[in-house]
Amino acid sequence: MGQKNLGVPRPARQRRKMQSVTMMDVAELAKVSPSTVSLYLRRPDAVSASAGSAIAHAIDKLNYVPNLVAGGLAAASSRAVSIIVPSVRNAFFAETVAAMQVALRKERLQVILGHTEYDEREEEDLVRTALSWAPAAVVLTGLSHSQATRRMLGKTSVPVIEIWELGGPQIDTAIGFHHEQVGAATARHLIQQGRRRLAFLGARMHEDRRARLRCDGFMAAAAEAGVSVDVMQHPAPSSAEVGAMLLSETMQTLPDIDGIATSNDHVALGVLFECERLKIAVPEKLALVGFGDLSFSAACNPPLTTIRPSGDLIGKEAARLIIEHMGGKAPAPQMTIDTRFTLLHRRSS
Amino acid sequence: MGQKNLGVPRPARQRRKMQSVTMMDVAELAKVSPSTVSLYLRRPDAVSASAGSAIAHAIDKLNYVPNLVAGGLAAASSRAVSIIVPSVRNAFFAETVAAMQVALRKERLQVILGHTEYDEREEEDLVRTALSWAPAAVVLTGLSHSQATRRMLGKTSVPVIEIWELGGPQIDTAIGFHHEQVGAATARHLIQQGRRRLAFLGARMHEDRRARLRCDGFMAAAAEAGVSVDVMQHPAPSSAEVGAMLLSETMQTLPDIDGIATSNDHVALGVLFECERLKIAVPEKLALVGFGDLSFSAACNPPLTTIRPSGDLIGKEAARLIIEHMGGKAPAPQMTIDTRFTLLHRRSS
DNA sequence: GTGAAAGCGCTAACAT
DNA sequence: ATGTTAGCGCTTTCAC
Numbered sequence: 095m096g097q098k099n100l101g102v103p104r105p106a107r108q109r110r111k112m113q114s115v116t117m118m119d120v121a122e123l124a125k126v127s128p129s130t131v132s133l134y135l136r137r138p139d140a141v142s143a144s145a146g147s148a149i150a151h152a153i154d155k156l157n158y159v160p161n162l163v164a165g166g167l168a169a170a171s172s173r174a175v176s177i178i179v180p181s182v183r184n185a186f187f188a189e190t191v192a193a194m195q196v197a198l199r200k201e202r203l204q205v206i207l208g209h210t211e212y213d214e215r216e217e218e219d220l221v222r223t224a225l226s227w228a229p230a231a232v233v234l235t236g237l238s239h240s241q242a243t244r245r246m247l248g249k250t251s252v253p254v255i256e257i258w259e260l261g262g263p264q265i266d267t268a269i270g271f272h273h274e275q276v277g278a279a280t281a282r283h284l285i286q287q288g289r290r291r292l293a294f295l296g297a298r299m300h301e302d303r304r305a306r307l308r309c310d311g312f313m314a315a316a317a318e319a320g321v322s323v324d325v326m327q328h329p330a331p332s333s334a335e336v337g338a339m340l341l342s343e344t345m346q347t348l349p350d351i352d353g354i355a356t357s358n359d360h361v362a363l364g365v366l367f368e369c370e371r372l373k374i375a376v377p378e379k380l381a382l383v384g385f386g387d388l389s390f391s392a393a394c395n396p397p398l399t400t401i402r403p404s405g406d407l408i409g410k411e412a413a414r415l416i417i418e419h420m421g422g423k424a425p426a427p428q429m430t431i432d433t434r435f436t437l438l439h440r441r442s443s
Numbered sequence: 444m445g446q447k448n449l450g451v452p453r454p455a456r457q458r459r460k461m462q463s464v465t466m467m468d469v470a471e472l473a474k475v476s477p478s479t480v481s482l483y484l485r486r487p488d489a490v491s492a493s494a495g496s497a498i499a500h501a502i503d504k505l506n507y508v509p510n511l512v513a514g515g516l517a518a519a520s521s522r523a524v525s526i527i528v529p530s531v532r533n534a535f536f537a538e539t540v541a542a543m544q545v546a547l548r549k550e551r552l553q554v555i556l557g558h559t560e561y562d563e564r565e566e567e568d569l570v571r572t573a574l575s576w577a578p579a580a581v582v583l584t585g586l587s588h589s590q591a592t593r594r595m596l597g598k599t600s601v602p603v604i605e606i607w608e609l610g611g612p613q614i615d616t617a618i619g620f621h622h623e624q625v626g627a628a629t630a631r632h633l634i635q636q637g638r639r640r641l642a643f644l645g646a647r648m649h650e651d652r653r654a655r656l657r658c659d660g661f662m663a664a665a666a667e668a669g670v671s672v673d674v675m676q677h678p679a680p681s682s683a684e685v686g687a688m689l690l691s692e693t694m695q696t697l698p699d700i701d702g703i704a705t706s707n708d709h710v711a712l713g714v715l716f717e718c719e720r721l722k723i724a725v726p727e728k729l730a731l732v733g734f735g736d737l738s739f740s741a742a743c744n745p746p747l748t749t750i751r752p753s754g755d756l757i758g759k760e761a762a763r764l765i766i767e768h769m770g771g772k773a774p775a776p777q778m779t780i781d782t783r784f785t786l787l788h789r790r791s792s
Numbered sequence: 793g794t795g796a797a798a799g800c801g802c803t804a805a806c807a808t
Numbered sequence: 809a810t811g812t813t814a815g816c817g818c819t820t821t822c823a824c
Binding site: 114159162163164166167172174181182183185188196199202204205207209222225226227228246332333334335338360363364367371389392394 | 508509510511512513515516521523530531532534537538540541544545548551553554555556557558560569571572574575576577595598681682683684686687709712713716719720738739741742743744
Binding site: 465466467477478481482485509510511512513514515516517518519 | 800801802803804
């Protein structure tokens with residue numbers, strides 16, 4: 095290429111070369127125009143069979159990989175979906191993110207992942223960057239966001255989906271369930287089992303708003319039944335260790351507690367371990383209900399009564415909505431999808 | 444070719460409007476050229492203080508959000524890093540992905556996430572799409588990939604990092620540890636504790652190559668010490684349930700086993716639960732070693748001896764390398780970083 | 793059904 | 809230090 099400039103005013107500039115084979119190369123080889131290749135790539139049956147197979151051939155031969163960045167720029171919307179969760183270390187969100195990625199993948203949509211670490215400032219920043227990508231959709235966790243976040247998201251035409259929480263003002267679409275209802279169901283279950291002195295043991299409740307909502311629902315339902323609740327908290331993230339500590343503390347200060355709910359199954363597992371060490375019979379002396387139905391919950395001693403939140407359904411539904419929206423379906427504003435939850439009554443209660 | 448449309452230039456076409464406020468708007472308001480704005484955005488101290496503050500002002504006033512897609516196209520490399528793992532549902536990879544995202548975020552790099560679900564075909568597809576984004580780097584899990592994957596990755600100039608496995612031929616840079624060494628360390632530990640009839644209990648070993656490597660290392664080290672090993676497997680993904688089943692099966696067919704290693708702590712937890720039900724004393728009658736040091740491992744009864752793999756270090760190191768590479772540092776080809784592992788001797792052995 | 797042309801918003805080489 | 813200029817590779821009218 096460099097040789098051909100003869101009388102030209104200025105030599106071609108030195109540009110970093112980007113992509114070895116472009117759509118133009120494919121078009122040339124297939125003897126069609128670039129726009130036909132582009133069309134073929136997006137709607138294969140909109141081009142004639144002969145052109146189609148020539149293009150397919152050329153793509154294969156040249157080993158062509160389309161540049162989605164260029165495509166995104168030209169189309170004003172990239173095939174990316176931004177998903178922002180507190181942390182994928184948390185099994186609940188990992189489940190949703192995984193389910194979503196797998197579902198979006200079929201439509202060739204990419205997942206851009208962000209972690210807020212339970213920090214609204216961080217979330218705001220993440221949203222700002224997310225919008226820089228002109229994504230097909232933005233997915234956030236929960237309904238609580240900074241003013242600036244709401245403002246940014248309100249102004250864009252990018253679809254916004256809030257997941258894992260229902261029951262507050264939502265930006266656009268929300269998919270999840272009511273955490274107060276989870277708490278209430280837990281309380282009613284324990285009361286139904288004849289328990290009258292209840293406690294709620296929670297980890298990191300100052301940051302985990304949804305755990306707090308479950309706790310609120312728990313207390314409200316108990317109060318309604320005339321049963322009092324003690325709340326024990328620990329600021330560290332959920333773990334069996336925290337659960338063990340909280341139980342040990344509870345038994346010291348409130349030795350006649352007979353029913354316990356925890357902010358999640360990690361904590362409940364720790365409670366179970368500590369009960370074993372303290373020779374507290376579960377469920378005879380103490381009934382226990384967790385939240386999450388994690389991988390160990392059905393296998394422990396005794397098997398743990400818990401709430402299954404269907405995190406994968408949340409992810410699948412979110413993906414479905416995004417895909418439908420891209421297909422040019424109705425914008426579906428302010429939709430709300432309740433994915434529900436299930437109380438699994440096992441032997442710990 | 445053919446007739447050019449004569450005379451008057453056609454009126455401006457109707458184009459979907461994309462971005463409300465662009466870099467040009469900022470430049471106009473700040474009374475500088477777009478390239479100065481661009482420069483300011485990338486290297487703020489390369490522009491004069493007066494221009495800088497005028498630009499900052501304009502950005503703020505207009506609420507300008509840069510379009511990274513356009514930037515990526517122009518710069519021939521997007522600020523995205525593609526991370527491909529078996530699944531983020533797996534706590535090990537979740538840890539690494541989270542650590543990486545947080546580290547990359549500081550350099551305004553985005554994480555694009557893909558799940559192979561332990562399928563090389565899927566991985567291949569994911570890599571292909573990843574390259575469509577002209578990412579700053581591609582991160583894959585393990586050293587085992589399809590031919591096509593290796594070919595694609597070999598040809599690009601995109602840095603490739605393989606994580607969570609060391610000890611085989613690598614595409615470019617690898618960060619992780621030797622799983623055979625983990626298995627060997629585990630075997631030696633059990634033997635040192637006086638155990639002579641060992642078993643390795645593994646879940647989903649047909650898909651989880653790294654678990655298999657640990658098993659291999661375990662058997663090799665045991666053989667070297669003249670100790671035989673029985674391997675029990677279950678095809679389902681790791682869970683406490685599978686662990687319980689495997690132990691129960693083991694005790695039926697091999698009642699005099701006195702030392703057990705598991706493919707990971709999920710399985711070990713199940714073993715512990717089943718031992719409790721079967722009244723098998725751990726570690727007196729049976730010593731147990733897991734892998735992973737998961738959130739419950741230190742809290743169970745008895746606390747679980749296990750291997751801590753430092754998944755977050757893997758993520759941090761990968762992020763560091765990517766960032767250094769972007770800074771134009773040496774390409775650092777074929778680098779290998781051993782993040783090691785630690786055996787945590789707790790009461791289960 | 794297919795092609796020509798006009799950018800999408802930005803970066804970077806070059807000139808000043 | 810700042811501006812000029814020429815694309816990056818693709819999508820999308822619009823005309824044929």
